[in-house]
Amino acid sequence: MSKIKVNNEEQEVTLPLSLSELxxxxxxxxxxxxxxxxNGNFVLKEDFDSAAINEGDEVDxxxxxxxxx
Amino acid sequence: MDFTxxxxxxxxxxxxxxxxxxxxxxxxxxxxxxxxxxxGLGAPVLLYLAAAGVGTLGVIDGDVVDLxxxxxxxxxxTQDVGKPKVQSAKEKINQxxxxxxxxxxxxxxxxxxxxxIIKDYDFIVDGTDNFPxxxxxxxxxxxxxKPFSHGGILRFEGQTLTHQPDTACYRCVFHAPPPPNAxxxxxxxxxxxxIAGMLGTIQAAExxxxxxxxGELLTNKLLTFNxxxxxxxxxxxxKNPACPICGKHPTITELVEAEQAACELKKK
Numbered sequence: 001m002s003k004i005k006v007n008n009e010e011q012e013v014t015l016p017l018s019l020s021e022l023x024x025x026x027x028x029x030x031x032x033x034x035x036x037x038x039n040g041n042f043v044l045k046e047d048f049d050s051a052a053i054n055e056g057d058e059v060d061x062x063x064x065x066x067x068x069x
Numbered sequence: 070m071d072f073t074x075x076x077x078x079x080x081x082x083x084x085x086x087x088x089x090x091x092x093x094x095x096x097x098x099x100x101x102x103x104x105x106x107x108x109g110l111g112a113p114v115l116l117y118l119a120a121a122g123v124g125t126l127g128v129i130d131g132d133v134v135d136l137x138x139x140x141x142x143x144x145x146x147t148q149d150v151g152k153p154k155v156q157s158a159k160e161k162i163n164q165x166x167x168x169x170x171x172x173x174x175x176x177x178x179x180x181x182x183x184x185x186i187i188k189d190y191d192f193i194v195d196g197t198d199n200f201p202x203x204x205x206x207x208x209x210x211x212x213x214x215k216p217f218s219h220g221g222i223l224r225f226e227g228q229t230l231t232h233q234p235d236t237a238c239y240r241c242v243f244h245a246p247p248p249p250n251a252x253x254x255x256x257x258x259x260x261x262x263x264i265a266g267m268l269g270t271i272q273a274a275e276x277x278x279x280x281x282x283x284g285e286l287l288t289n290k291l292l293t294f295n296x297x298x299x300x301x302x303x304x305x306x307x308k309n310p311a312c313p314i315c316g317k318h319p320t321i322t323e324l325v326e327a328e329q330a331a332c333e334l335k336k337k
Contacts, residue, residue: 007302008302030251030252033247033251033252035242035243035244037304037306040305040307041307042241042242042306042309042311044311060304062242062243062291062293062304062306063228064200064221064243064247064252065221065222065223065226065227065228066198066199066200066203066221066223066247066252066253066254066255067109067198067221067222067223067254067255067256067258067260068106068108068109068110068111068195068196068197068198068203068220068221068222068255068265069106069108069109069110069111069138069142069196069197069198069255069256
């Protein structure tokens, strides 16, 4: 098992793992609506499948919030 | 600018602050802030900026007060139902602080009027409830070089980011509006009323810090919170080289009508 951080919380995952698979593991409700930073850099949606997760990575899932009125 | 004895007393708790003082209060008084949307977020933003003595407050909203607004839009009262929101807001601001000049725009913020409206203001606050307009505010402010505060709330959660020229913009984080109805809004999914107050007062504090020139703004940071756990988190974000408006190869060079953008997405 390898340790990574998702939204600042530690997670143990089995490598190799793609970003797409990590999104599935985290049961992100709308995978096509999430913005992802991998170690502080935004990942293009078309690169979710090819982006590999490594030991110690920090991943941020950022979600749309459209309300205000 | 000389303050009267009454103003010195009114703003004494600001003036006492080392970071504000008489000088900072003068900057607040000279400040011009535009609040887009006089609703859940706009209400606390306007109330606190009015109380703080921001010299000029612009309010733009094409709606009238609805009974279902009163659960969170605390600038509107029961007797205001049916009244234009900008008028209701102006009346309260005048009652709180007659020093404030209120400029109302009883219309919606569009690609056509965006530049003309924001040009007179130092800082813009997004208090709107839909993605096309949130992106329009971002695009107009980025292209015009204006600082602004993005705010979003849903259910028990809120998020906010402050943009200044050469810092991450809303599109750096969220490239484009989601397809219509793909992500629920407050009117579809609901929102705890107090969440609007929690996020709106953060936005108001950003405006005041900006005007006074003190502290660190939420630039290159996305603050998110979940009131169910009361966990607050600040995620560092940076300018995205692939950003369609402020990245290396921008594809957006002019404003597109928000409604049209939404329709185009629908067709795809």
